[in-house]
Amino acid sequence: MIGIHARAGSFSDKWIEYFSAKGIPYKLVDCCDSNIMEQLEECNGLMWHWAHHDHRAVLFARQLTYALETSGKYVFPDSKTVWHFDDKVGQKYLFESIGAPVVPTHIFYNKTIAIKWAMTASYPKVFKLRGGAGAENVFIIKNYSDAKKHIDKIFGRGYKVKNRLNFLKERLWHFKRDRTLTSFLNISKGLARLVLPKEAEKKFPTEKNYAYFQDFIPGNDSDIRIIVIGDRAFGIKRMVRKGDFRASGSGNIIYDKNEIPIECIRIAFEVNARLGAQCLAYDFVYKDKKPLIVEVSYSYSREAYIPCPGYWTRELEWVPTSFFPEYFMAEDFSKLI
Numbered sequence: 001m002i003g004i005h006a007r008a009g010s011f012s013d014k015w016i017e018y019f020s021a022k023g024i025p026y027k028l029v030d031c032c033d034s035n036i037m038e039q040l041e042e043c044n045g046l047m048w049h050w051a052h053h054d055h056r057a058v059l060f061a062r063q064l065t066y067a068l069e070t071s072g073k074y075v076f077p078d079s080k081t082v083w084h085f086d087d088k089v090g091q092k093y094l095f096e097s098i099g100a101p102v103v104p105t106h107i108f109y110n111k112t113i114a115i116k117w118a119m120t121a122s123y124p125k126v127f128k129l130r131g132g133a134g135a136e137n138v139f140i141i142k143n144y145s146d147a148k149k150h151i152d153k154i155f156g157r158g159y160k161v162k163n164r165l166n167f168l169k170e171r172l173w174h175f176k177r178d179r180t181l182t183s184f185l186n187i188s189k190g191l192a193r194l195v196l197p198k199e200a201e202k203k204f205p206t207e208k209n210y211a212y213f214q215d216f217i218p219g220n221d222s223d224i225r226i227i228v229i230g231d232r233a234f235g236i237k238r239m240v241r242k243g244d245f246r247a248s249g250s251g252n253i254i255y256d257k258n259e260i261p262i263e264c265i266r267i268a269f270e271v272n273a274r275l276g277a278q279c280l281a282y283d284f285v286y287k288d289k290k291p292l293i294v295e296v297s298y299s300y301s302r303e304a305y306i307p308c309p310g311y312w313t314r315e316l317e318w319v320p321t322s323f324f325p326e327y328f329m330a331e332d333f334s335k336l337i
């Protein structure tokens with residue numbers, strides 16, 4: 001029996017569809033209820049697609065996962081897949097520990113040391129918060145004084161992961177891109193939120209007391225995102241926003257298989273095997289014709305991948321087909337149970 005925490009619009013919709021169609025027994029559970037262990041008594045596995053912006057999940061989803069694994073139950077996402085989720089600081093150590101090709105990343109927990117480094121660093125650099133998605137907390141740092149401003153703030157009053165100004169900027173970008181009535185109306189929603197903080201912004205703690213910088217990798221008009229689920233991998237190419245260096249969240253996606261370098265597929269498979277992860281999305285940018293990992297995430301917005309024309313097998317063979325990635329997750333998980 002598989003326990004599923006259902007959340008409309010998340011991976012769970014298709015998990016339920018898959019298990020129902022295959023006649024695999026499952027029950028719906030509520031992970032936020034204190035009696036979750038009781039609910040899972042008859043289950044030997046739990047699947048829960050929790051999001052980085054769900055402040056409740058962030059409080060305990062990892063701990064619940066580790067506890068269930070201790071008791072011998074299976075979880076999706078399991079600890080190897082999820083411990084570094086929405087945590088770029090954790091990912092720095094993770095990728096360095098296994099010698100994966102990663103964008104050089106510099107982290108400081110002391111303001112004086114950070115400033116000393118910034119005084120002699122080369123620019124541009126990229127400053128990020130450890131959490132966030134869609135490039136919301138990713139900033140280009142052009143020079144020392146830019147770096148100093150960010151260092152002062154992160155070791156001072158700190159940053160909000162969910163930032164109202166970012167939210168508005170994002171909506172303006174979507175309006176500029178789409179010029180639709182919906183995108184125009186969304187701007188007013190963004191403006192309203194400038195006054196009225198979004199729930200998420202209020203509920204999340206302030207990010208402070210660490211400074212995360214990456215070397216800026218120039219010359220990329222796009223990034224490559226590869227998602228590995230078990231023995232399959234599929235990918236998209238995301239073009240950067242106009243006049244910007246950031247691809248994630250741009251919504252400008254290319255699905256042509258020939259635009260996805262096979263070396264990214266190979267690296268994603270290899271790194272994923274090393275990490276022992278069930279499902280991870282790897283973002284790559286190119287430096288001197290070599291792909292470097294920017295970050296990883298087990299969670300992603302499912303709609304963006306629906307037009308994918310196929311996937312690669314572990315042997316790097318192309319399988320042209322339409323597919324639901326959630327079915328892959330469910331299929332792999334049901335084999336464990």
Ligand SMILES: Nc1ncnc2c1ncn2[C@@H]1O[C@H](COP(=O)(O)OP(=O)(O)O)[C@@H](O)[C@H]1O
Pocket residue numbers: 103126128132133134135136137138214215216217218220222223240245246247248283285294295
């Ligand atoms: N060090 C870097 N050099 C060049 N481009 C980068 C770098 N880091 C991020 N980017 C660009 O910015 C985008 C967002 O960065 P990322 O770290 O993936 O943040 P998010 O978690 O918000 O997606 C990436 O998709 C990539 O296009």
Ligand SMILES: [Mg+2]
Pocket residue numbers: 134135248283295
């Ligand atoms: Mg990203």
